Amino acid sequence: MTHAAALTANQAAKATGPLMRGLRGRCPACGEGRMFRKFLKVADECPHCGEELHHHRADDFPAYLDIVIVGHILVPILVAVETECAPPLWLSMTMWPAIALVATLALLQPIKGAVVALQWFIGMHGFEQSKGRRALATAAAATG
Ligand SMILES: [Zn+2]
Secondary structure, three states: OOHHHHHHHHHHHHHHHHHHHHHOOEOOOOOOOEOEOOOOOEOOEOOOOOOEOOOOOOOOHHHHHHHHHHHHHHHHHHHHHHHHOOOOHHHHHHHHHHHHHHHHHHHHHHHHHHHHHHHHHHOOHHHHHHHHHHHHHHHHHHHO
């Protein structure tokens, strides 16, 4: 393993905590405050620790990931059920769209939370200052 690959693996391990907090809809910094003030509206700042979250630029990426994930899960199941069981047409025409709608809506907020948490962790867009403060705090803690 090269040095660069080791750094990347180390960074990935450090990103797990913020990503999991984002998946749960919690602040990537503290894990206590709610990230969303509405279904997909990210709060300007964490109500618990005050971490600024308004810098995110998730845009359409969570919806894109949602479609990819649900599609890759649902389409093989759909093909298997339709070829093996051949349910009546009315059932197929109501069941699959309903399952797709529920699955995409259920995953959209967790995916957006993870995307915002990833942007926060990497220091993208306006999160650079927050990342710099975290690096300084880590360095200060390491030096004592
Ligand atoms: Zn917080």
